[in-house]
Amino acid sequence: MSERLVVIGGDATGMAAASQARRLKGAGELEIVVFERGHFASYSACGIPYWVGGAVRERDDLIARTPEEHRERDIDLRFGHQVLELDPAGHRVLVRDDGGTESWTGYDKLVIATGARPVRPPLPGIDAPGVHGVQTLDDGQELIDTLTGQESGAAVVIGAGYIGVEMAEALIQRGYRVTMLHRGAEPMSTLDPDMGALVRKAMDGMGITVVGDAEVTAIRTGADGRVRAVGTADGEYPADVVVLGLGVRPATELAAAAGLPLGEEGGLLTDLAMRVRGHTDIWAGGDCVEVLDLVSGRLRHIALGTHANKHGQIIGTGVGGGYATFPGVVGTAVSKVCALEVARTGLREADATAAGLQFVSVTIESTSRAGYYPDATPMTVKMLAERRTGRLLGTQIVGQEGAGKRVDIAAVALTARMTVEQMTTLDLGYAPPYSPVWDPVLVAARKAVAAVRAAGW
Amino acid sequence: MSERLVVIGGDATGMAAASQARRLKGAGELEIVVFERGHFASYSACGIPYWVGGAVRERDDLIARTPEEHRERDIDLRFGHQVLELDPAGHRVLVRDDGGTESWTGYDKLVIATGARPVRPPLPGIDAPGVHGVQTLDDGQELIDTLTGQESGAAVVIGAGYIGVEMAEALIQRGYRVTMLHRGAEPMSTLDPDMGALVRKAMDGMGITVVGDAEVTAIRTGADGRVRAVGTADGEYPADVVVLGLGVRPATELAAAAGLPLGEEGGLLTDLAMRVRGHTDIWAGGDCVEVLDLVSGRLRHIALGTHANKHGQIIGTGVGGGYATFPGVVGTAVSKVCALEVARTGLREADATAAGLQFVSVTIESTSRAGYYPDATPMTVKMLAERRTGRLLGTQIVGQEGAGKRVDIAAVALTARMTVEQMTTLDLGYAPPYSPVWDPVLVAARKAVAAVRAAGW
Incomplete structure (x- = not known):
């Protein structure tokens, strides 16, 4: 007898889960229905800033697999279908279809892949034309329509996380004068402030005005209703376009209403096989769950396409009767702002303190290549190590070409404790075009060893 | 009472050891004398191909620390001093100074950092003008003198290892038509032949003629005594210049004559603190020792500046009364041939078989960036995993920008077993400019998992 898998959400996790389940079970064994509220599936949201900036030409370039490809594999992908309610006890979901009709669909197995929703503070004017989020392809298209429909002028980006800095780059490439407003002392709060300061300085050099400690109070519109400026407690910034990059929160309202377990950051709680805790027939993954931070031992909400894809793969394996687990993350992220590469893994100083860890922290300057090799660029590496044990706790890197992916060395080392x-x-690759004879990560590790020793027992 | 440290060889290992020992012990406690046969110290031999090719302008750019800097730190660096004999029982070395005078110098502690010597087969004509090795700065200067003293014409590189391919690139940049002759079926025998074939194809595309299975029989000279051609069993290749890149052997004649222990590949045998086995007052490191291959469990001779520097650091720590060890290597190497990046770590198929391991081997094609991001380039990753346990055994990567240093992920994973x-x-850095959502290394790992499963118990 055929079982039915229902997937809520047709982006990375949902479609990866559906595809992997299909690999393991044919259509005769497993019916797969995916309900997607929007009109796109399997796309790279991470690519939106590059599409807006013009590096990626077509929206469809961001779509990894077309709906037709999914349907050819007997995955019943339904766009414009919004799930309104979950009924775990009844093994069914209430769906409103694209015609507005509501009906219940039963499931044997359920995958919740509802993703995350951008933070949108209730500011006056936030819904004005010209104010844009950049979470979905639809958002991206609307922003591009705004940009192409006017002369490039002043742009304000609110928020200085990954999306914020990537969008600042995109708007610079579109010819805008860009101001980035953010709350903290330094941009990129995923870094320690001293490393964030390096990002600020580099962005200054790119012509991006970075304003810290900024409290946005309102978005002012003109007589035509369109955005004109962004108001803060300290003054107003003219804006022909505003991009919101204030982070995201797990989209778990449906799950919460159904009584499924949520963590402190609002994400669904799962076991290591990505099953929702206490529910053997429900899996969840991607931007709507919390994951174990292997370094701090805490659960965290981290919205990243790479985790979402892994979760989908693992969920699909479980749904298909196989076995796979997701052990957790070490908190790796890498980002690009024009020529600047910014990367981090593990804990920041504040994270380490919050986790009850005592640590030493060192920062070194090195170069991307042997110093004598052409185009060697400076690179700053910060490293945290636990007091006494000397265990690596985190690494942050700010530099140019070749800086970002170097963080992978530390990510694997963290995983291996x-x-x-x-x-x-460590026996790292060395040749003058790629590294000094002591890789910058090794230089930082050497300095960290000395700091651990100096900190004493 | 002051002790005397004698160091034989003033390049990476020798000077790093001397510098580190000096950091730990002042001149009042430790006298440091370095005997260097040549006239340069602390230079990057790895940089010579880039100096010859023109990317590095000045010879002195390759010198990491000047003799004056060493001498200011009370390191008595003596150029033109050749050590002729070691007398471990008498704690002394026989030295011929730059004036030709021979005398014995006593030591309390001795560091042997005599490096390696290029393989130079006894071919007819091998000593002719125009035939060059590229091991030392003097070699590099002589080659540059040859190249600048004639019109660029035909060059033959004998050998297709790292030095061979790097010199092929350098000669192309000098405007030469380059032929590379090598013994194996494919170039870069540090890779499996299927990956070496990718290097050959790429070199073909750069206009380098790569001739495999070539047995060089003679170097033919003209009436002026200069090189004219390289003869092989299958024909002759015109050559206005010949570069030898046939690898190196440990320069351990002195040590052997003194009865110090050598391994199967001719390198000195040390303990984990880099002390010569059985000799508490003698250390050795760099290109003249054998190191433990952590993957195969065998001792190997690997001449690489990165190991040499680490050894020097560890030796200097031990000499200075501290404690540090060198656990071994996993066999990482990365190389550049024009835009091509070639990297390897761990075992090749032949190595794994020789080590008694059974394994699976997979190869995948991916890209350096998200497929939709501009300038994403193809990347081939080959991965070996042990049968049953699934332990990573080796990784080889051939690609372009961003391919080479990705091998570090596998190098750390190998170290962590x-x-x-x-x-x-693995939580690797992901952003569209730096990686597909599944990093190529992860794609290879997934395929390797499937292969391990398919290979059965």
């Missing part, structure tokens, strides 16, 4: 002393003898 | 299944959930 290496000490900074163990890291000093 | 991770399985390919553990690797599939």
Whole structure:
């Protein structure tokens, strides 16, 4: 007898889960229905800033697999279908279809992949034309329509996280004068402030005005109703377009209403096989769940396409009768702002303190290539290590070409719970075009060893 | 009472050891004498191809620390001093100074950092003008003198290892028509032949003629005694200049004559603190020792500046009364041939077989960036995993920008003895300019997991 898998949400996690389940079970064994509220599936939201900036030409370039490809594999992908209610006890979901008709659909297995929703503070004027989020392809298209429909002028980006800095780059490439307003002392609060300061300085050099400690109070519109400026407690910034990059929150209202377990950051709680805790027939993954931070031991909400894809793969394996688990994350992220590469993994100083850890922290300057090799660029590496044990706790890198992906060295070392002393003898690739003879990560590890020793027992 | 440290060889290992020992012990406690046969110290031999090719302008750019800097730190660096004999029982070395005078110098502690010597087969004509090795700065200067003293014409590189391919690039940049002759079926025998074939194809595309299975029989000279051609069993290749890139052997004649222990590949044998086995007052490191391959469990001779520098650091720490060890290598190397990046770590198929391991091997094609991001380039990743356990055994990567240093992910995973299944959930840096949502290394790990499963118990 055929079972039915219902998937809520047709982006990375949902479609990866559906595809993997289909690989393991044919259509005769498993019916797969995906309800997607919007009109796109399997797309790279991470690519939206590059589409807006013009590096990616076509919206469809961001779509990894077309709806037709999914349907050819007997995945019944239904756009414009919004799930209104979950009934775990009844094994069914209430769906409103694109014609507005509501009906219940039963499931044997359910995957919740509802993703995240951008933070949208209730500011006066926030819904004015010219104010844009950049979460979905529809958002991206609307922003591009705004940009192409007017002369480039002043742009304000609110928020200085990954999306904020990537959108600042995109708007610079569109010819806008860009101001980035953010709450903290320094941009990129995923870094320690001293490393965030390097990003600010680099953005200054790119002509982006970065305003910290900014409290946005209102978005002012003109007589035509369109955005004109962004008001803060300290003054007003002219704006022909505003982009919101204030982060996201798990979209778990449906799950919450159904009584499914949520964590402190609002994400669904799952077991290691990505099953919702206490529910053997419901899986969840991607931007709507919390994941274990392997370094701090805490649950965190981290919205990243790479986790979403892994979750989908693991969920699909479980749904298909196989076995796979997601052990957790170490908190790796890498971002680009024009020529600047910014990366981090593990804990910031504040995270380490909050986790009850005592630590040493070192920062070194090195270069991307042997110093004598052409186009060697400066690179700053900050490294945190636990006091006494010397275990690596985190690494942050700010530099140019070749800086960002170097964080992977530390990400793997964190996963393996290496000490900074163990890291000093890592056998990393060396050739003058790619690294000084001591890779910058090794230089940082050596300095961290000395700091651990100096901190004493 | 002051002790005397004698260091034989003033390049990476020797000077790093001397510098680190000096950091730990002042001149009042430790006298440091370095005997260097040549006239340069602390230089990057790895940079010579880029100096010859023109990317690095000045010879002195390759010198990391000047003799004056060493001498200011009370390191008595003596150029033109050749050590002729070691007398471990007498704690002394026989030295011929730059004036030709021979005398014995006593030591309390001795560091042997005699490096490696290029393989120079006894071919007819091999000593002719125009035939060059590229091991030392003097070699590099002589080659540059040859190149600048004639019109660019035909060049033959003998050998297709790292030096061979890097010199092929350098000669192309100098405007030469380059032929590379090598013994194996494919260039870069540090890779499996299927990956070496990718290098050959790329070099073909750069206009380098790569001739495999070539047995060089003679170097033919003209009436002026200069090189004219390279003869092989299958024909002759015109050559206005010849570069030898046939690898190196440990320069351990002195050590052998003194009865110090050598391994199967001719390198000195040390303990984990880099002390020569059986000799508490003698350390050795760099290109003249054998190191433990952590993956195969065998001792190997690997001449690489990055190991040499680490050894020097560890030796200097031990000499200075501290404690540090070198656990071994996993066999990482990365190389550049024009836009091509070639990297490897761990075992090739032949190495794994020789080590008694059974394994699966997979190869995948991916890209350096998200497929939709501009300038995404193809990347081939080959991965070996142990049968049953799924432990990672080796990774080889051939691609373009961003390919080479990706091997570090596998290098750290090898060090941590991770399985390919553990690797599939590694939290690697992801952003569209730097990686597809599944990093190529993760794609390879996923395929390797499937292969391990398919290979059965």
